[in-house]
Amino acid sequence: MxxxxxxxxxxxxxxxxxxxxxxxxxxxxxxxxxxxxxxxxxxxxxxxxNDAARQLRAGHSRTIGLVVLDAANPFYAALARGAEEEATRHNFSLLLASSLQDADREHRYIDLFEEQRVQGLLLSPVGETAARVADLAGHGVSTVLVDRDAEAETYGSVSVDDVHGGRIAVEHLLETGRRRIAFVAAETELRQVADRWRGARDAVAQEPSAGASIELVEAHSLTTLGGRAATLSLLEREPADIPDAIFCANDLLATGALQAFIMDGRYRVPDDVALVGYDDIEFASSAIVPLTTIRRPAEELGRTAVRMLLGDTASEHTVFRPELIARASTGSR
CATH class of the missing domain: 1.10.260 (434 Repressor (Amino-terminal Domain))
Known part of the structure; x- marks a missing residue:
């Protein structure tokens, strides 16, 4: 018909x-x-x-593209929710894609969104982006980096001070008397992870008392399974070599670490080992041992990025300050 x-x-x-x-x-x-x-x-x-035909005539659509590192991570799900709510408020739709920390996959989605003539692009990038974003700008597509500061002044960014976040996480552990700290992380080349590691090292370096140390323990992924496997490997050490605190690069890793302690059964959180996560995802407060974590305003990141993209502030840089949320996993009640 x-x-x-x-x-x-x-x-x-x-x-x-x-x-x-x-x-x-x-x-x-x-x-x-x-x-x-x-x-x-x-x-x-x-x-x-026929909206596709209308978009061809207009040169753009009433859609915004969002590419995140991993849509399965509750932090990015919350970020996307904030972006979608703000886009809807302005009568725009949001198209979501996940790069899975794969640069080639990220580039394919950027190409696809450009073909769809999106009004603009929100990007949580895998690697360096300046050349690709300049390319998009030349084709009339504005870009705002999300959860990453911009390398150039010509486009905007909405980010979190993750160096500060890493620092306050470890300062909290040191204040509770912990001295042998493990930083459990994966994808350490990602800017966000690298910044948290840098802040964690800074906190230990500035500790006035002797004996504080921190080591990097690499997980196979930034996931619950990655955190569980990395922590179980730590628990295979001699008792004297097991850290008295673990700082995880995100809450998924910390959730896996909690699982590992329960599976092993010999050590308790926080009596034997204190545990800190990062992001303050919804599960963190309801874990079997409520998780001390560093809160990042995920939904506000998404909302701010959309406002920046659709407003006259697409070359500004907004940096949010993360916040320590102390709970039972470090002995706080």
């Missing part, structure tokens, strides 16, 4: 094609009685507008 066209609607309603177009795009310009007649014809014919 042939799909009804704008001309079919115009013929059925007894109006011009231009009037139908105005009803679809600028209804306030059409008299109420005429508008009702056109809408009735649309309903009778089952007409669906």
């Amino acid at each position: 042939r799909t009804a066209s704008v001309k079919d609607v115009a013929d059925r309603a007894g109006v011009s094609v231009g009037t139908v177009s105005n009803v679809l795009n600028n209804p306030d310009r059409v008299a109420e009685r005429t508008r009702e007649r056109v809408q009735s014809a649309i309903a009778d014919l089952g007409f669906v507008r």
Whole structure:
């Protein structure tokens, strides 16, 4: 069956094609009685507008692309929720993609969104982005980096001071009397992870008392399973070599670490080993041992990035300050 066209609607309603177009795009310009007649014809014919054709004519769509590192991570899910709510408030739709920390996959999604003529792009990048973003700008696509500071002044960014976050996490552990700290992480080349590691090392270096140390323990991924496996490997050490505190690069790793302690059964959190995560995902407060963590405002990151993209501030740089949330996993109640 042939799909009804704008001309079919115009013929059925007894109006011009231009009037139908105005009803679809600028209804306030059409008299109420005429508008009702056109809408009735649309309903009778089952007409669906060809938005792809409209986008081709306009040169862009009312959509925003968002590429995150891992949509399965609750932090990025919350970020996307904030971005979607803000986009909807401005009558835009959000298209979400996950790069899975794969640069080639990221580039394919950027290409796809450009082909879809998105109004703009929100990007949580895998690696360096300056050349690719400049390319997009040349094609009329504005970009805002999300959860990453920008390397250039020509485009905007919304990020978190993760060096400070790593520092306050380890300072908290040192204040509770912990001295042998393990930093459990994966994807250490990612800027966010590298910054947390740098802040953690800074905190130990500035500790006035002797005997404080920190080591990097690499997990196979930034996931619950990655945290569990890395922690179980730590627990295979001689008792004297087991750290008295673990700082994980995100809450998923810390959740896996909790599982490892329960599976092993010999050590308790926080009596024997204190544990700190990062992000303050929804699960952190309801874990079997509520998780001390560093809170990042995920939804506000998403909302701010959309406002920046759609406003006149697409070359600004907003940096949020993370916050320590102390719970039972470090002995706080």
